[in-house]
Structures are given as structure tokens and as C-alpha cells.
Amino acid sequence: MPKKRWEIKNKSKTADILEILLENRGIKTKKEKEWFLNPTHPGGLSLPSVGLSRKAMQMAVDRIAEAIKRNEKIVVYGDYDADGVCATAILWEILDSLGADVLPYIPDRFNDGYGLSGKSVEKLKAEVEDLKLIITVDNGIVAYNGVDAAKKLGVDVIISDHHQASGKLPSAYSIIHTTQTSGAGVAWFFAKEISRKLKNDAQIGKLELVAIGVIADQLPLVGVNRSLVKYGLEELNTITRLGLRKLLMVSGLLEKKIGTYEVGFMIAPRINAPGRMASGMDALRLLCTRNPKRAEDLALTLNKLNKERQDTVEAAVSFMEGNLPTGLESVIVMADANYHEGVIGLIAGRVVEKLNRPAIVLSMRSEIAKGSARSVPGFNIIEAIRAQSELIIEGGGHEMAAGFSIEIKNIAEFSQKINEYATPLLGSEVLERKLMIDCELGFSQVNQKVYNTLAQLEPYGVGNPAPVFATRNVKIVSQRLVGKLNNHLKMVLEHDSTKVEAMMFNCPDKSDAKAASVAYRMSENTWNGNTNIELILKDIKYE
Structure with a gap:
């Protein structure tokens, strides 16, 4: 288990625990605390407050109203990941409810690639007679060629996206863009404005889809995203949408109870699976179907594809681990035909976990390689990739994750150049493994009352992690390895004359030590009608 430096944010022994946690998250004023603990419903947030332009929104809504009036053909052009699929469902359902002649389209990862391209526009124009308007969701902010191709064919393009822009913007009819939320979040505000202005009804629901999109894209759960996810999870826990229930x-x-963990590790991967392994359209069909039998069949299909995805990832991880570089570069670049294009992002994530360095994994199954990148906090991976623009064909993404395509002949030079760019930026402060700990506690404070206090900070996620505490000089009463592979450590610990059960996952070793310092988060465990608070260990330092 890699060593981590513990960084304790607050060393106060007397301060109120809720006040400590809020301060650690940069929430200090009375107004900030009130908003964080009781966020405004997304329906009450203005467009400017989430970074959206009223003028661009008005232009887009007016163009849609014109298209509906003229019965023009509209295509909602989405993306094959969970955020893109949810965004497509949100906008398509609103337009369909208004009587628009609208089709949803999820591009094929392997044939269409990411985003609106000239090739995909020409394909749509050939397949959809009299196509007049394309609306992108969760993509489009760098779709220069796609927008230009559409213009030549007499098709207007409205872009709605949240990805990082690259200097100039495409010459679209209107651009609905903010980086404050996800593609589904942008689509939801767009859909709300469409409904408000064309139906005189701003109550559109669908926040369960936004919550899935935001969590799946691993965006910080602060600001507008905290509001979207908090209220979206409430809708998800009382869901009536057929496909999601199945x-x-x-x-x-x-x-x-459905929380961020269940969405991030159980629901979103299943929605992602068709886009990784087959066609993302099946995920969209699941979200939108009103047929119970169809919903059940599609849910089973997604479940099967997710199992195939898991098997493919494990095989690729095994191959990756046998081919890790002996000398560590600043950015790890791994390219091979053995990497399945649908899971290269997941493999890059595993490399980052293992080596704690930005990683790029490329699938070389044709002359054009597809790459997916994951980063570490403090290093903007999409800026690093775009700095090599003369070597790549196209790319897009965020600070922590990105995708791009590149000719195979350019990969070696790309690897060299991106490392020359990254090395000065990746000092020991960025690359050191750190465990951020909110404060130290005694086990007398590990109880239901404190746990209920912590629950006020939910939903947890990126930007608002579950509180982590440390306790020193803990007696190890007992410990044993559990699980099918004996790779989890179950312990009974004692401190302050209080015994607490603890679990450390993926820890295949145990020590003969009698005492330790532990870092942990609290978890509520219910078994046979009895509820107790246990510790989920993040790190252990034997004494």
C-alpha cells in the first residue's frame, strides 16, 4: 500500500465539528453556510448565476420556436457517455412534448467518434430528409468542422456544452455554454427555458438525469452542482421513470437509498456500458421508454454489457500492469492495439491510481489512434494536450480528463513533447500522495449523533469529500482478512475505552502490531435491524 502523507486541515480540539468541516471546505460566512447546508433549488437559480448567457439562450429558444412552427426536422446530437446520454434524454423529451419533429442521436464511439464532425453532419443530412437544425448536448464547443459543414448544407447548429473552450468559438447559430456544470446540467437549464417560454411551465422535473450526469462526469459537488445533485438524488430515490426503475x-x-456512491459506481457504469462496448442508443432508449417490457429488456442488456466491460477492463489492466514503464516519465503514455477503445479512459484512471501521475492510454487499432487521458489534481491535462496541437487531430475535455485522436506515426513525438511541457509543472508537491484529514477525533465521538451532524454535508463527491478523521494510539483488539480473495481487513479497534468495528478494503496484508494510528470516514451499518457506526479506513500506520 503506497505511503501517504497525512495533512490535517484543522488541529483544534474544542471547535464545533460542523464548523470545522465547513471551514475546511472554504465555507466561512453565514450566507455561504446557509447556502451550502440548504442550497437553493435549481429552479430558483438564474442563468447568469450558473454562467449562462441570457442573450444566447433567447436566440436558441427563438430558433427552436421557429423550427417547431415550420415543422422543421431537428436532431439532438448527444454523446455516448452517461452525461451525454442523460443530456440527450432531457432535451429530446422536452422538444418532443412540444410537438417538435425531433430525433435524438447518440454517435457511435467507434465509427463517428466524439463530437459533431463534418462526417457526422453529412451522414445525418443524408439520413434525415430536410434536416434544418442540429442541437448538440455535452459536445460542440470545439466542433469547428462540424458547424462549418452544417452551414454549407443549410443546417443551423445550436451548441449546448460544458467542456473547456479552445480560444475561438465555432460559428454556430447560438452557443449555450458554461463550465460550471455538466452536459446534462446545461441541457436541463436549456430545457427549462424552452419549457418556460414555449409552454409557460418551468417545472420540468428530470433532475434525476442531471444528478446522474454530474456524478458520472466527476464534477465538483459545489455551487450549482450541489443544488442539482441534492435535489436530483431526491427525485432518484422516488423515481417513477420506467427505465431507471428497471x-x-x-x-x-x-x-x-441511492446516493452518490450508488450512482457513481453502480448506475452510471451501466449507462456508460453500451457506449463503451456497443451502441449508446440503447442507454438512451432505456431512459426514455414508456414500455415496461422494453424497459426490462434494455436494463438486462445494459447489465450484460457492463459485465462485458468489467471483463474487458480487467484483461486490459492485467496487460497494462505487465507493460508499465520501468522509468517514470512525468506523464505516462501507453499505446497498444491490445487496449480496447471503449475502456481506455478507465485504464488511464487505473494507471493514475497506481503511479500517481497523469496518464494517457491510446488504442492503436487503425492508422488513427484514439487516446484517453486522466490527470492528478493540480495538472490541467486538456491544456497539456492542446499545447501539442500540431501533432493531434482533435481533442476535448476537462482539467482532469480528456480524449483525442492522433496519427500513430506522431505518438512518439507527442509523448516526448507533452513530457517536456509537463515536467516543470509536476513538482513533488503535485505528485506526492497526500491524505487530507479534516481533524483528529477520539472514538467517544464516533457515534450516531456525530454521524447525523456529518450527514448535513451530503451529497459527498469531488470538491466535497466525505469527512475524513484521524485517531492516534488506537489499540488493535482483533483483525482478520475477509472477502472471497481475502483482500479486505476487518478489525475491532479501541480508543477512549470505546470499541469500534472497522474495515479496510483492498488491504491484503495484516500486521502483528498491537497499536496504530488510523485515518477513516464514518459509515452507518444496519444488520438484522440493528444500526451502528463503523469505520471505513483510508490509511493505517502501525505503531
């Missing part, structure tokens, strides 16, 4: 059923989650 998906919860096959995931073993029906009638259970």
Missing part, C-alpha cells in the same frame, strides 16, 4: 432492479438497488 435499472435499479437489475443493479440490486430498488428500495435502497
Whole structure:
């Protein structure tokens, strides 16, 4: 287990625990605390407050109203990941409810690639007779060629996207863009304005889809995203949407409380799976179907594809681990035909976990390689990739994750150049493994009352992690390895004359030590009708 430096944010022994946690998250004023603990419903947020232009929104809504009046053909052009699929469902359903002649389209990862391209526009124009308007969701902010191709064919393009722009903007009819939320979040505000102005009804629901999109894209759960996810999870826990209910059923989650963990690790991967392994359209069909039998069949299909995805990832991880570089570069670049294009982002994430360095994994199954990148906090991976613009064909993404394509002949030079760019920026402060700890506690404070206090900070996620505490000089009462592979450590610990059960996952070793310092988060465990607070260990330092 890699060593981590513990960084304790607050060393106060007397301050109120909620006040400590809020201060650690940069929430200090009375107004900030009130908003964080009781965020405004997304329906009450203005467009400028989330970074959206009223003028661009008005132009887009007016163009849609004109298209509906003229019965023009409209295509909602989405993306094959969970955020893009949810965004497509949100906008398509609103337009369909208004009587628009609208088709949703999820591009094929392997044939269409990411984003609106000239090739995909020409394909749509050939397939959709009299196509007049394309609306992108979760893509488009760098679709220069796609927008230009559409113009030549007499098709207007409205872009709605949240990805990082690259200098100039495409010459689209209107651009609905903010980086404050996800593609589904942008689509939701867009759909709300469409409904408000064309139906005189701003109550559109669909926040369950936004919550899935935001969590799946691993965006910080602060500001507008905290509001979207908090209220979206409330809708998800009382969901009536047929497809999602069936998906919860096959995931073993029906009638259970759904939080960010369940979305991020159980629901979103299943929605992502078709886009990784086959066609993302099946995920969209699941979200939008009103047929119970169809919903059940599609949920089973997504579940099967997710299992195939898991098997493919494990095989690729095994190959990756056998081919890790002996000398560590600043940015790890790995390219091979053995990497399945649908899971290269997941493999890059595993490399980052293992080596704690930005990683790029490329699938070389044709002359054009497809790459996916993951980063570490403090290093903007999309800026690093775009700095090599003369070597790549196209690319897009965020500070922590990106995708691009590149000719195979340019990969070696790309690897060299991106490392020359990154090395001065990746000092020991960025690359050192750190464990951020909110404060130290005694086990007398590990109780239901404190746990209920912590729950006020939910939903947890990127930007608002579950509180982590440390306790020193803990007695190890007992410990044993559990799980099918004996790779989890179950312990009974004692401190302050208080015994607490603890679990450390993926820890295949145990020590003969009698005492330790532990870092942990609290978890509520219910078994046979009894509820107790246990510790989920993040790190252990034997004494």
C-alpha cells in the first residue's frame, strides 16, 4: 500500500465539528453556510448565476420556436457517455412534448467518434430528409468542422456544452455554454427555458438525469452542482421513470437509498456500458421508454454489457500492469492495439491510481489512434494536450480528463513533447500522495449523533469529500482478512475505552502490531435491524 502523507486541515480540539468541516471546505460566512447546508433549488437559480448567457439562450429558444412552427426536422446530437446520454434524454423529451419533429442521436464511439464532425453532419443530412437544425448536448464547443459543414448544407447548429473552450468559438447559430456544470446540467437549464417560454411551465422535473450526469462526469459537488445533485438524488430515490426503475432492479438497488456512491459506481457504469462496448442508443432508449417490457429488456442488456466491460477492463489492466514503464516519465503514455477503445479512459484512471501521475492510454487499432487521458489534481491535462496541437487531430475535455485522436506515426513525438511541457509543472508537491484529514477525533465521538451532524454535508463527491478523521494510539483488539480473495481487513479497534468495528478494503496484508494510528470516514451499518457506526479506513500506520 503506497505511503501517504497525512495533512490535517484543522488541529483544534474544542471547535464545533460542523464548523470545522465547513471551514475546511472554504465555507466561512453565514450566507455561504446557509447556502451550502440548504442550497437553493435549481429552479430558483438564474442563468447568469450558473454562467449562462441570457442573450444566447433567447436566440436558441427563438430558433427552436421557429423550427417547431415550420415543422422543421431537428436532431439532438448527444454523446455516448452517461452525461451525454442523460443530456440527450432531457432535451429530446422536452422538444418532443412540444410537438417538435425531433430525433435524438447518440454517435457511435467507434465509427463517428466524439463530437459533431463534418462526417457526422453529412451522414445525418443524408439520413434525415430536410434536416434544418442540429442541437448538440455535452459536445460542440470545439466542433469547428462540424458547424462549418452544417452551414454549407443549410443546417443551423445550436451548441449546448460544458467542456473547456479552445480560444475561438465555432460559428454556430447560438452557443449555450458554461463550465460550471455538466452536459446534462446545461441541457436541463436549456430545457427549462424552452419549457418556460414555449409552454409557460418551468417545472420540468428530470433532475434525476442531471444528478446522474454530474456524478458520472466527476464534477465538483459545489455551487450549482450541489443544488442539482441534492435535489436530483431526491427525485432518484422516488423515481417513477420506467427505465431507471428497471435499472435499479437489475443493479440490486430498488428500495435502497441511492446516493452518490450508488450512482457513481453502480448506475452510471451501466449507462456508460453500451457506449463503451456497443451502441449508446440503447442507454438512451432505456431512459426514455414508456414500455415496461422494453424497459426490462434494455436494463438486462445494459447489465450484460457492463459485465462485458468489467471483463474487458480487467484483461486490459492485467496487460497494462505487465507493460508499465520501468522509468517514470512525468506523464505516462501507453499505446497498444491490445487496449480496447471503449475502456481506455478507465485504464488511464487505473494507471493514475497506481503511479500517481497523469496518464494517457491510446488504442492503436487503425492508422488513427484514439487516446484517453486522466490527470492528478493540480495538472490541467486538456491544456497539456492542446499545447501539442500540431501533432493531434482533435481533442476535448476537462482539467482532469480528456480524449483525442492522433496519427500513430506522431505518438512518439507527442509523448516526448507533452513530457517536456509537463515536467516543470509536476513538482513533488503535485505528485506526492497526500491524505487530507479534516481533524483528529477520539472514538467517544464516533457515534450516531456525530454521524447525523456529518450527514448535513451530503451529497459527498469531488470538491466535497466525505469527512475524513484521524485517531492516534488506537489499540488493535482483533483483525482478520475477509472477502472471497481475502483482500479486505476487518478489525475491532479501541480508543477512549470505546470499541469500534472497522474495515479496510483492498488491504491484503495484516500486521502483528498491537497499536496504530488510523485515518477513516464514518459509515452507518444496519444488520438484522440493528444500526451502528463503523469505520471505513483510508490509511493505517502501525505503531
